Amino acid sequence: MTAFLDRLLLPGPAVVLATTLLLTGCAPGAVSATPQGQRSPGSAEGRAAGSVAGTTPEAPASAKKSGTKGPGPGKPSVDLTAHSATDPASPWVVVNKRSPLAPVDYEPELTTVRGYLVRPDAAPDLAALLDAADADGVHLTLRSASRGYPKQVQVYEGWVAQLGATEADVVSARPGHSEHQTGLAVDVGSSTRPECDFDPCFGDTVEGRWVAGHAAGFGFVIRYTPDNRAVTGYAAESWHLRWVGRDLAAHMRDTGVSTLEEVFDVPGGGYAR
Numbered sequence: 001m002t003a004f005l006d007r008l009l010l011p012g013p014a015v016v017l018a019t020t021l022l023l024t025g026c027a028p029g030a031v032s033a034t035p036q037g038q039r040s041p042g043s044a045e046g047r048a049a050g051s052v053a054g055t056t057p058e059a060p061a062s063a064k065k066s067g068t069k070g071p072g073p074g075k076p077s078v079d080l081t082a083h084s085a086t087d088p089a090s091p092w093v094v095v096n097k098r099s100p101l102a103p104v105d106y107e108p109e110l111t112t113v114r115g116y117l118v119r120p121d122a123a124p125d126l127a128a129l130l131d132a133a134d135a136d137g138v139h140l141t142l143r144s145a146s147r148g149y150p151k152q153v154q155v156y157e158g159w160v161a162q163l164g165a166t167e168a169d170v171v172s173a174r175p176g177h178s179e180h181q182t183g184l185a186v187d188v189g190s191s192t193r194p195e196c197d198f199d200p201c202f203g204d205t206v207e208g209r210w211v212a213g214h215a216a217g218f219g220f221v222i223r224y225t226p227d228n229r230a231v232t233g234y235a236a237e238s239w240h241l242r243w244v245g246r247d248l249a250a251h252m253r254d255t256g257v258s259t260l261e262e263v264f265d266v267p268g269g270g271y272a273r
């Protein structure tokens with residue numbers, strides 16, 4: 001398993017062209033597992049926020065523009081001061097290229113859901129999400145979950161050695177800057193079209209459409225959408241789910257604010273260098 005993961009997560013010999021995939025928030029080595037993925041960066045092929053004809057009666061995920069600051073007047077349906085946006089132990093911690101985890105090598109307590117490590121507070125909703133999809137006949141797979149600091153160091157330095165720092169920053173998060181280190185983020189995959197895992201075409205799979213329509217109902221946000229790239233600093237990843245709890249996820253869905261940066265007024269965008 002370790003050897004497999006290393007092969008999956010570390011740069012392989014034939015992946016240079018795949019750097020265009022911009023898998024910055026996720027398992028960077030996934031590109032090496034999907035060598036067909038030579039797509040242009042930043043294009044709108046990701047369908048992360050598309051509406052979906054789900055089989056359970058939940059509201060579709062937001063397809064509204066991010067970058068517009070919320071829905072206008074009206075009181076939030078959730079107390080946005082209930083948890084810290086900077087404490088690494090908070091369910092609402094915001095981690096991006098401008099705001100690393102502090103301490104940078106923070107390690108959360110973890111438990112397992114279907115064999116993958118996540119934080120205990122996210123585990124029940126993740127299990128419920130996967131069970132609900134199964135009940136709808138949609139079989140999501142888990143492809144990546146918690147990834148600790150030492151692993152991220154290994155992954156990032158592997159890319160630097162192969163591509164140089166500039167290109168490494170395009171395909172891999174620097175240690176301390178990956179949401180996966182919080183234990184609150186997972187990458188889901190498609191059982192019907194596994195070739196679309198970690199690829200923009202995931203959004204077009206039956207599993208991707210289900211997730212777009214139902215993630216918020218289980219407390220998850222599709223963190224990186226085609227519309228919020230400038231705010232998050234990451235290209236669209238329709239497979240990367242971040243748990244924030246059901247109240248906040250519903251609030252974000254209902255208000256059309258797709259980023260935690262905007263919700264909590266935390267700086268985003270690219271690395272400050």
Ligand SMILES: [Zn+2]
Pocket residue numbers: 025026027144180185186187237239240241
């Ligand atoms: Zn991810």
